[in-house]
Amino acid sequence: MNKNKGNVKVLAINAIVAALYVALSLITPFSAGPIQFRISESLNHLVVFNRKYLWGVFLGVVIYNALFGYGIMDVLFGGGQTLLALTLTSFLQNKVKDEKVLLGLNIVFFTFSMFLIAVMLMFTADLPFWPTYFTTGLSELIIMSISAPLMYWLNRNVNFSKQF
Numbered sequence: 252m253n254k255n256k257g258n259v260k261v262l263a264i265n266a267i268v269a270a271l272y273v274a275l276s277l278i279t280p281f282s283a284g285p286i287q288f289r290i291s292e293s294l295n296h297l298v299v300f301n302r303k304y305l306w307g308v309f310l311g312v313v314i315y316n317a318l319f320g321y322g323i324m325d326v327l328f329g330g331g332q333t334l335l336a337l338t339l340t341s342f343l344q345n346k347v348k349d350e351k352v353l354l355g356l357n358i359v360f361f362t363f364s365m366f367l368i369a370v371m372l373m374f375t376a377d378l379p380f381w382p383t384y385f386t387t388g389l390s391e392l393i394i395m396s397i398s399a400p401l402m403y404w405l406n407r408n409v410n411f412s413k414q415f
């Protein structure tokens with residue numbers, strides 16, 4: 252495949268991931284605020300299998316937050332939180348070869364980084380930091396932990412890394 256076709260394929264796949272993220276966020280009853288059970292957060296695990304998915308997930312978060320979130324602060328903090336956690340996971344991709352371990356680290360990165368969302372909600376929704384960090388972190392921990400085995404199984408059948 253020539254370089255231009257490869258770039259178009261990466262762009263197209265990431266556009267699909269972004270659209271899927273937004274769609275999955277819209278069908279989730281608790282997608283914003285101090286409790287966030289976004290089914291779309293399961294797509295965060297895609298970066299475990301191929302770091303090229305990073306931009307699609309990031310773009311999906313930014314689009315959803317811009318259209319349905321808490322305004323520009325949500326775009327900056329939510330996008331920043333996602334970019335931070337995805338980047339940490341993608342940096343470890345060459346060092347940690349065990350996908351199950353990397354999935355676990357991805358869960359930790361996303362759960363811990365929810366402090367950024369708690370800070371944003373403190374400013375935009377006048378919510379207290381610690382209880383909000385607890386509920387957003389717990390929400391993230393639950394959805395990411397439930398979806399990790401599913402994404403691992405899907406990867407065994409779809410092979411996400413080979414899609415690019």
